[in-house]
Amino acid sequence: MEKLLVSRCLLGHRVRYDGGAHGPYDLLQQWQDEGRLVPLCPEVAGGLPTPRPPAEIPGGQGGGVLEGRLPVLTDAGEDVTAAFVAGAEIALRLVRQHGLRVAVFKARSPSCGNTHNYDGSFSGTLVEGEGVTAALLRRHGVRVFNEGQLAEAAAELARLEAESIR
Numbered sequence: 001m002e003k004l005l006v007s008r009c010l011l012g013h014r015v016r017y018d019g020g021a022h023g024p025y026d027l028l029q030q031w032q033d034e035g036r037l038v039p040l041c042p043e044v045a046g047g048l049p050t051p052r053p054p055a056e057i058p059g060g061q062g063g064g065v066l067e068g069r070l071p072v073l074t075d076a077g078e079d080v081t082a083a084f085v086a087g088a089e090i091a092l093r094l095v096r097q098h099g100l101r102v103a104v105f106k107a108r109s110p111s112c113g114n115t116h117n118y119d120g121s122f123s124g125t126l127v128e129g130e131g132v133t134a135a136l137l138r139r140h141g142v143r144v145f146n147e148g149q150l151a152e153a154a155a156e157l158a159r160l161e162a163e164s165i166r
Helices: 026-033 062-066 081-098 132-139 147-165
Strands: 004-007 037-040 102-105 116-118 126-128 143-146
Touching: 004 026, 004 081, 026 037, 026 147, 037 081, 062 081, 062 132, 081 132, 102 132, 102 147, 132 143, 143 147
Parallel strands: 004 037, 004 102, 102 143
Antiparallel strands: 116 126
8 A cells, every 4th residue: 555745734733834734635534544644744843843934945946955055034034944954854764764655745835835836035926846845855756746636646646556566
């Protein structure tokens, strides 16, 4: 049975920067009941508190953070890059430990966003890009989906399971 990494906030855990959560999502609940989920909030795992100041990546590119070219900054200008990178590294360790090939993460998060991210201006402006954790996992072959792509994530899990039966 294929397992997947999932953002804790999508399971209703109150770990978002503002102390909130998302969900519930029926499919995530089903997967949790089946024992498929490895939950993680990379930001909390990396040492940030809940609640915490909002943070964004100037330009919205988590890959640039991993390469040391871009910081992750709070709305007050505090550099929280180290915590974001530490959380991403913890996620990668979990992927390796559990043999995970799929993740479902929170869209538009500076850690977890997989297709779009905020541009660093704290104005709500979105750009194409991914968060720090999503970028690191994708570089290591993990397929990263967001909560709006649960059907696609389910299809990928089914494909991987069918492939492993052959």
